[in-house]
Amino acid sequence: MISRGGALNRRELLELFGAGMFVARQPGAQQQAPAFSALDHIEFFVSNVERSRDFFVRVFGNTLLNRNNKRYLKLGTTYMAFEQPRANGEIKVDHTSLAIKGLEMPKLHAFLEQRGVAYQDYPSGRDTAVVDADGIRLQLSPENGWSLLNPATFLPEVIPMAEEPVFRPNDMDHVVLNVKEPDQSVAFYQKFLGAPARSNNRIWFQIGASRIGLQQTPPGQRPGVFYFCVTAAAFNVDAANRRLQQIGATVETPEIAGTVRFRDPDGLLIQVMG
Numbered sequence: 001m002i003s004r005g006g007a008l009n010r011r012e013l014l015e016l017f018g019a020g021m022f023v024a025r026q027p028g029a030q031q032q033a034p035a036f037s038a039l040d041h042i043e044f045f046v047s048n049v050e051r052s053r054d055f056f057v058r059v060f061g062n063t064l065l066n067r068n069n070k071r072y073l074k075l076g077t078t079y080m081a082f083e084q085p086r087a088n089g090e091i092k093v094d095h096t097s098l099a100i101k102g103l104e105m106p107k108l109h110a111f112l113e114q115r116g117v118a119y120q121d122y123p124s125g126r127d128t129a130v131v132d133a134d135g136i137r138l139q140l141s142p143e144n145g146w147s148l149l150n151p152a153t154f155l156p157e158v159i160p161m162a163e164e165p166v167f168r169p170n171d172m173d174h175v176v177l178n179v180k181e182p183d184q185s186v187a188f189y190q191k192f193l194g195a196p197a198r199s200n201n202r203i204w205f206q207i208g209a210s211r212i213g214l215q216q217t218p219p220g221q222r223p224g225v226f227y228f229c230v231t232a233a234a235f236n237v238d239a240a241n242r243r244l245q246q247i248g249a250t251v252e253t254p255e256i257a258g259t260v261r262f263r264d265p266d267g268l269l270i271q272v273m274g
Contacts, residue, residue, distance in 0.1 A: 035100060061168065066156075067153040075169070100140055136177055169230050172229065179223055254271065
């Protein structure tokens with residue numbers, strides 16, 4: 001993730017790819033695939049950090065950290081992070097993190113190299129990044145990334161709550177990605193995520209207790225994160241929708257009955273299921 005030692009934007013990653021700094025070796029011995037446990041976090045850029053902070057605190061609660069004006073909001077066992085983009089940057093999801101049980105970087109490197117998957121470690125040495133043909137970045141990380149946010153520099157930020165949050169989040173269940181060429185994307189992702197399953201015009205990869213789905217980019221949309229889904233304690237759908245509208249969310253018709261689907265102030269699509 002960006003916070004563990006500095007960001008690598010898409011341009012920098014692609015430049016490194018082009019410079020040959022990711023050339024993969026092909027070890028002879030078969031390397032064991034990483035044991036993914038779940039999605040760990042999602043990070044994105046917003047137009048106004050304080051506005052997004054106040055919005056998401058009312059939606060998901062106020063367990064919040066602040067580091068250099070970047071906010072980290074706990075979602076049960078996972079979290080979201082958001083900040084304003086760098087100069088001329090887009091309002092978009094920067095990356096999604098996948099947690100690996102007992103992550104050992106040399107073994108992960110050897111596995112990725114054997115599979116021909118280019119990667120770039122973060123300066124912290126705890127995480128590495130892979131980028132697909134659409135420029136979508138996944139971060140491969142240790143488990144429980146929230147616990148790695150150093151309390152000396154990630155400072156608690158207290159936001160008073162006039163009422164209970166709309167949801168009591170448990171974790172992140174899945175993320176759906178828009179891709180230009182689904183078959184090409186499947187060929188890439190299955191190198192390190194294993195065999196996919198197909199359902200409802202989407203292609204799914206199991207990430208331990210979580211999933212990543214691929215779909216053909218719909219007309220008028222761009223490749224990238226289409227939406228992410230948070231699981232929460234049981235809630236009343238109608239009441240949740242009313243509360244979301246009151247705090248400025250744009251509520252949309254969900255794909256599945258019993259879930260809630262809404263957009264944040266910048267249009268990021270989020271789904272919540274009980």
